[in-house]
Amino acid sequence: EVQLVESGGGLVQPGGSLRLSCEASGFTFSSYWMGWVRQTPGKGLEWVANINQDGNEEYYVDSVKGRFTVSRDNARNSLYLQMNSLRAEDTDVYYCTKLDYRRIDYWGQGTLVTVSS
């Protein structure tokens, strides 16, 4: 059974940093692209970033480029999202996602990031 478990969310001040983690199990982590999607509570979904199997190819939505960095550690079956220069509008639930041929086939349960002073 595929499981994606996020952690690292919390309250952070504007301009601050946070690192989200996602621990994956139930599949061969190193064989799949992975990504992050966020959702303002009660509202819609926004794709944030993807990373390839080797971690040397990354893509981001424009609103986070230069501030967020996606990375992975295949030895630890873990995905990360380093978020810097956080803004109020980054307040969201962040979901770790598993990709399979251009589709998101599994989602984690999400971790809430709140950016507020």
Add this chain to the structure above:
Amino acid sequence: DVALTQTPLSLSVTPGQPASISCKSSQSLLHSDGRTSLFWYLQKPGQSPQLLIYEISNRFSGVPDRFGGSGSGTDFTLKISRVEAEDVGVYYCMQTIQLPWTFGQGTKVEIK
């Protein structure tokens, strides 16, 4: 960016009755490899989204056959043949033909 427009934004359905959701794209979602990058997800209350349909009409593992997808190019439809109580939630279409990947606004389905 590819815009996806869902209609209706909310739907109230009697159990056992059909339901239909439309998703229209601002550009074709047909990839050069012949596959169409249009997907449907259901987010049940208090849960994360789950994949229902991939590439227009293929049901994902474990998805009941009352869920069906159709369409081509820029116009797509998700149909539930007989709505059950467990089908409540918000349905999203999503495209992955072009970055940034984008979602429709969501359609909230509730039971009468």
